[in-house]
Amino acid sequence: MTKLAHFQKYKLRYEMAILCCYFLINNTLLATSIIMEADRKGTPLPFQVWEPFVWEYSSAIGVLVLFPLLIYSLQRIPFEWTSIKRSVLYYFLISVVFSLCHVAIMVGIRESIYFVMNSNYDFGNIGFELFYEYRKDLWSFIFFIIFINAYQFILSRLQGEANPVAQSEDDNISQSFDRLLIKKLGKEFIVKVEEVEWLEANGNYVNLHINGRIYPTRTTLSKLIEKISTKGFCRIHRSHAVNLEKIESITPLSSGDSEVKLNSGKALNLSRRYKESFKTQLG
Known part of the structure; x- marks a missing residue:
């Protein structure tokens, strides 16, 4: 089995592993950066050492939980340049729902952990904090769209994409066809149905x-x-x-x-x- 075939067979597992590794590394760096920035001042930390990890990991878990739904939404409503105003409106609404759900999961996890640690979590002013979180989530949402589309484009070029082939110019391939044209890495070859x-x-x-x-x-x-x-x-x-x-x-x-x-x-x-x-x- 080739490496590509092995990846295709266990594609979902590979994708989940890559996402988990990315968020683990990224959010660990963010949490330690918060601690290091606070430690620079030479005064006692205004929080417990474990708190930044709870903040960052809860955010990562929220994104991971919503990621499959995000992909499903993008597949169901692909961006159409011919109807750009409608597409922008749809994607704006999706980004708002994504942010609200992300905040709800994130805050729920934080509240639970703080309760277990006999501490109190204060989300702050709801209106301000929701706007603050949406700004960050919107940028993440745009990044995810670009990343997902780039990933799918590269993967389609590596594994190939199939399209029906008519027997002749007079054939109606919308009804039936016997062969498939596979385009892969700049090459084309025919496969029988x-x-x-x-x-x-x-x-x-x-x-x-x-x-x-x-x-x-x-x-x-x-x-x-x-x-x-x-x-x-x-x-x-x-x-x-x-x-x-x-x-x-x-x-x-x-x-x-x-x-x-x-x-x-x-x-x-x-x-x-x-x-x-x-x-x-x-x-």
Whole structure:
């Protein structure tokens, strides 16, 4: 397995580990900086040594909790330059909600720790502090947007992106197609639809799993299934579909669902909701 394939397989774990490491290092530096700045004055610290770490780590935890929701919001409402006023308004509202939720989580954690430490946490004047926190959160929000888009752009270039290919200029690829054009690192190559093992919904994209590699295509799972169901693909879960020719075995589970095992060894859940349509298409 290549390094890229390994990253794709454990992508979420890698992303969470990188985020946690970033906030741990960044907020530790911020907390120690607060202590060092106060110590410069040569007077007793106006706070306990543990307090700056509580302030900074509670902020980091708040961002980490909200990060998946932030990504989901950006995927659901992508920034559109053709409707820039509306996009700016949407993103402004998202930033306000993000800041309010961040402050709520942050203050809740601080209050809890201060209570355990038999101390009192004073958030200060609510109006002023909310505005103060929003200024910082807005800058973080803009940074996250730039970072997320840059990361997705780089990742798409490394792993490639798939688009349907028409048989001829007269073909209507919006209805059905047999081949996919994969663009990767400046190169292009063709993959037959029948080589796709299974499909995975991922926001505004569908990840195509082909021979251990993952290629995203910009569409929804429902729309893609409509186009390639005649090629032997069947939806078995709200988040994924499978190529019937790639199935090795089906195992009923006590929950009423079933486990579908592919020739590659990948195990997928067959939801009860899709069982009847699956049996019909399999038959």
